[in-house]
Amino acid sequence: MFGTASSLKIGPYVVDPAVVLAPMAGITNVAFRTLCREFGSATSLYVCEMVTARAIVERDSKTMEMMTFGADESPRSLQLYSVDPKNVTDAVTIIAGEGLADHLDMNFGCPVPKVTRKGGGAALPYKRRLFAEIVRAAVRAAGDMPVTVKFRVGIDDEHLTYLDAGRIAEAEGAVAVALHARTAAQRYSGEADWSRISRLKEAVTSIPVLGNGDIFSAEDALRMMRETGCDGVVVGRGCLGRPWLFRELHAALTEQPVPAGPSLGEVAAILHRHAVLLADHLGEEKGLRDLRKHMAWYLRGFPIGSDLRKSFAMVSGLPELEDLLGQLDHDAPYPAEAEGPRGRQGSPGRVVLPEGWLDDPEDAAVPEGAELMHSGG
Numbered sequence: 001m002f003g004t005a006s007s008l009k010i011g012p013y014v015v016d017p018a019v020v021l022a023p024m025a026g027i028t029n030v031a032f033r034t035l036c037r038e039f040g041s042a043t044s045l046y047v048c049e050m051v052t053a054r055a056i057v058e059r060d061s062k063t064m065e066m067m068t069f070g071a072d073e074s075p076r077s078l079q080l081y082s083v084d085p086k087n088v089t090d091a092v093t094i095i096a097g098e099g100l101a102d103h104l105d106m107n108f109g110c111p112v113p114k115v116t117r118k119g120g121g122a123a124l125p126y127k128r129r130l131f132a133e134i135v136r137a138a139v140r141a142a143g144d145m146p147v148t149v150k151f152r153v154g155i156d157d158e159h160l161t162y163l164d165a166g167r168i169a170e171a172e173g174a175v176a177v178a179l180h181a182r183t184a185a186q187r188y189s190g191e192a193d194w195s196r197i198s199r200l201k202e203a204v205t206s207i208p209v210l211g212n213g214d215i216f217s218a219e220d221a222l223r224m225m226r227e228t229g230c231d232g233v234v235v236g237r238g239c240l241g242r243p244w245l246f247r248e249l250h251a252a253l254t255e256q257p258v259p260a261g262p263s264l265g266e267v268a269a270i271l272h273r274h275a276v277l278l279a280d281h282l283g284e285e286k287g288l289r290d291l292r293k294h295m296a297w298y299l300r301g302f303p304i305g306s307d308l309r310k311s312f313a314m315v316s317g318l319p320e321l322e323d324l325l326g327q328l329d330h331d332a333p334y335p336a337e338a339e340g341p342r343g344r345q346g347s348p349g350r351v352v353l354p355e356g357w358l359d360d361p362e363d364a365a366v367p368e369g370a371e372l373m374h375s376g377g
């Protein structure tokens, strides 16, 4: 398989079209990935929720359950979080040795204070040597399994790290890099600065550069590729409650007409499919509880009374969900209000770092206590 003009290679895998479902904790489990894949291309890339290296080494049962993939899911794409080269070596040795995944993405983009305070996530690429050691450890232990690296622009506007991170990842054997074009200080607020993706593309020349941030429509994806020259797009919040965005992305990137958004009747069928997939994965009770967080996203902009909306947000079983779906106006067309930004936005804030973190970028000491959080956090 050679792929089309809009394809990209991640190690041995042709990603065609070059669309990636962004790893999202609490969202991109096997059920949601399956749904997105049913709308998109079977050869695009759909990344699992993040797991911590340490939790794999300890064989934490919740973490092992999160590493569930569909029977025909290929490549099985897993995101790993770590601050410690030793944990990375041990975890990736387990993953590769036991054939638990086909692709590894390393997470250096998390802006959550409880993570950056310990030197993890988006704080880590500031420590150039430690960052290099972590990527090197992953690549070495991964053997034939391709490793990619995902990061932000930097800690804040005064501490940009993305160009170094890109060059280091490239030198250490990563097969692609992905940039969420925000600083950690921005969190999810404001706008992603796509010009940074262009800069990264100039700095990293031998492996693909993927762009990420604020793709909420197929047109946004085309525009990012056009404006930045990136080799592929990574889509997160835009597909929350909108897995059919992958159908639209697929069409746009293969130069076909982009289909109109679904009617409320079609959304009802999709929501039901999501519920069944979640029930298969987690059991009906847990699965339906997990679905609640998706309800407002699915129903956004449609004419639905507030009582019915509330009932959706508290649904606890499949028969109840079916009853509620039956009460919707199935002919209601896809509303304009459902377009545009969705998902978390938050507000910018100072990035909390460990004491003295910015003193020496070459200090490779492993920060303490930064990997004790739960997988997917």
Ligand SMILES: Cc1cc2nc3c(=O)[nH]c(=O)nc-3n(C[C@H](O)[C@H](O)[C@H](O)COP(=O)(O)O)c2cc1C
Pocket: 022, 023, 024, 025, 026, 027, 049, 050, 079, 107, 108, 109, 110, 150, 180, 212, 213, 214, 215, 234, 235, 236, 237, 238, 343, 344, 376
């Ligand atoms: C609910 C949620 C969970 C996320 N979890 C992760 C994660 O575990 N790992 C990661 O690298 N990024 C995570 N992200 C960031 C996304 O992968 C992506 O970089 C970010 O949302 C920007 O892309 P977007 O504008 O398309 O949403 C998460 C984002 C959201 C909204």
